[in-house]
Amino acid sequence: MAGTVIGEGLSVEGDITSDEEVVVQGNLRGKLTSSDAVSIGPSSVVQADVAGQSVSIAGQVTGDVSAPERVDIQAGGRLVGDVKAARFTIADGASFKGAVDMEV
Amino acid sequence: MSQSSIIGAGTTLRGNLDGEGSLEIYGRVEGDVNMTGEVLVGETGSVLGQISAGRVSVSGAVQGDLRGSEAVLLERGAKVVGDLSAPRVGIANGALVRGSVRTEGEPAPAQHKRVAAAPPAPKAAPPALKSAPFVAKPVAKVEPPVVQALAAAAPAVRPHPPERRPPPPVLPSLGKGAKGKKKKDRDE
Numbered sequence: 001m002a003g004t005v006i007g008e009g010l011s012v013e014g015d016i017t018s019d020e021e022v023v024v025q026g027n028l029r030g031k032l033t034s035s036d037a038v039s040i041g042p043s044s045v046v047q048a049d050v051a052g053q054s055v056s057i058a059g060q061v062t063g064d065v066s067a068p069e070r071v072d073i074q075a076g077g078r079l080v081g082d083v084k085a086a087r088f089t090i091a092d093g094a095s096f097k098g099a100v101d102m103e104v
Numbered sequence: 105m106s107q108s109s110i111i112g113a114g115t116t117l118r119g120n121l122d123g124e125g126s127l128e129i130y131g132r133v134e135g136d137v138n139m140t141g142e143v144l145v146g147e148t149g150s151v152l153g154q155i156s157a158g159r160v161s162v163s164g165a166v167q168g169d170l171r172g173s174e175a176v177l178l179e180r181g182a183k184v185v186g187d188l189s190a191p192r193v194g195i196a197n198g199a200l201v202r203g204s205v206r207t208e209g210e211p212a213p214a215q216h217k218r219v220a221a222a223p224p225a226p227k228a229a230p231p232a233l234k235s236a237p238f239v240a241k242p243v244a245k246v247e248p249p250v251v252q253a254l255a256a257a258a259p260a261v262r263p264h265p266p267e268r269r270p271p272p273p274v275l276p277s278l279g280k281g282a283k284g285k286k287k288k289d290r291d292e
Contacts, residue, residue, distance in 0.1 A: 003112030007125055010109045014119010014135055020112045030119055 003036070008043055024050070024059070038067075042076060055085075057094075064098075108141075113148045120153075127157075129164070136168075147181055160190070162199075169203070 003020030006012055010026035019033040025041035030048050032038060038052030044059035055067045058074040065071050066084040073079050075093035084101040108126040111117055115131035126141040129149040136153040137143055143157040149164035156171040163179040170176045172190030180198035188195075189206040 003110070004115040004131065005108070005110040006128075007109035007123070010121060010123030010127065010139075010162040012119060012121055013115065014117060016117045016119075018112065018115035018116060018131070020114035022112075022115065026109065026123060033116075 006044075008041075040077070042074075047082075111149070113146075145182075154186075 004014040004016070004018055004022045005021050006016075006022075006024045006026045008025045008030060012026065012028045013030055015021040016022065016028070016033065019036060020034070021036045022032065022034045023039045023041060023095055024046060025046045026044055028044070028046045028048050032046070032050045032052075034052040036047070036053050037063070038050055038055045040046055040050070040055070040057045040059045040061055042058040046059065046061045047063060048061075049063045050061060050065045052067050054069040055065050055071045055089045056074060057065070057072065057077040057079055060078045064081045064084070065079065068086060070087035070089070071083050071085040072088075072095055073090045073094040076090070078095045080097045082099045082101070083096075084103070086103060088102060090096050108128065109121075109123065110130045111127070111131040111133060113130040115135070116127045117131070120135045121127065121133065121137045121139070123138070124140045126143070127137065127139050128144045128146060129137075129151060130146040131148070132150050132152075137151065137155045137157070139157040141157065142159040142161065143155055145151055145155075145160075145162045145164040145166055147163045150189045151164075151168060154168045154171070155166065156173075158172065159174045160170045160172045161179065162170070162174045162177070162182040162184060164181070165183040167185045169186040169230045170184065170188050170190075172192075174190065175192040175194065176188045176190040177182060177192075177194040178188075178196060178199035178201060180196045182196070182199040182201075184200065185202045187203040187206070188201070189208065191208065193205055193207045195205075196230060
């Protein structure tokens with residue numbers, strides 16, 4: 001089970017800092033930083049810079065995303081912002097607008 | 105429907121939480137929490153801010169007011185600095201609280217305040233009105249009230265008391281013989 005879950009009915013306005021897995025299924029405005037995996041669920045709306053060990057996006061994200069490991073945009077996911085990650089995938093059906101830095 | 109949310113032990117949230125459903129806090133929240141369902145602050149959880157929810161259950165630390173539309177429950181190990189208000193407030197053995205407690209719903213205190221505030225004004229006002237007519241009528245008709253009125257007026261008007269000094273004591277004339285001696289004996 002995920003350490004931290006922002007459920008579907010929950011709106012958070014502020015900064016979240018964590019050293020465990022974070023799952024967002026609700027709304028978040030602010031900043032999200034975790035040293036573990038971050039998952040943005042399909043129903044979620046996130047207006048924040050997101051940083052995690054790895055970041056998976058299935059909802060709507062507006063903000064920069066960075067992860068030392070990987071960033072994945074799932075089908076149906078939407079990201080507007082820059083991505084900085086060692087690995088980066090965009091699934092078929094995902095939408096993305098922004099710059100990519102893979103530390104080449 | 106709305107899913108339950110969890111702030112894990114390794115998570116710190118600076119900001120406000122608003123939402124439906126239930127929320128479990130095992131980490132740290134610095135900000136206000138507003139939920140329609142249940143908010144549970146676990147043993148490892150700490151909140152710096154107000155919590156209002158249908159039901160607030162605390163086993164951790166909270167610095168801020170707790171409001172429950174249904175209940176506020178402090179479990180063993182809870183440390184709360186703040187006011188508690190809910191229709192039902194439970195404080196378990198081993199819970200620490202510093203703050204005031206009100207076991208009433210939100211509307212109830214407001215009504216009580218109104219009721220408490222309203223009567224004093226009417227009570228204060230009518231006596232003044234009643235006393236005025238009562239005094240006024242008797243003064244015109246009967247004498248005793250007039251005396252009372254004068255007596256009442258006297259304190260305000262200083263000149264009267266000196267005029268109404270009691271008569272000087274009338275000393276009985278002394279006999280020429282034994283009485284005088286006795287008195288002298290007493291004086292000595």
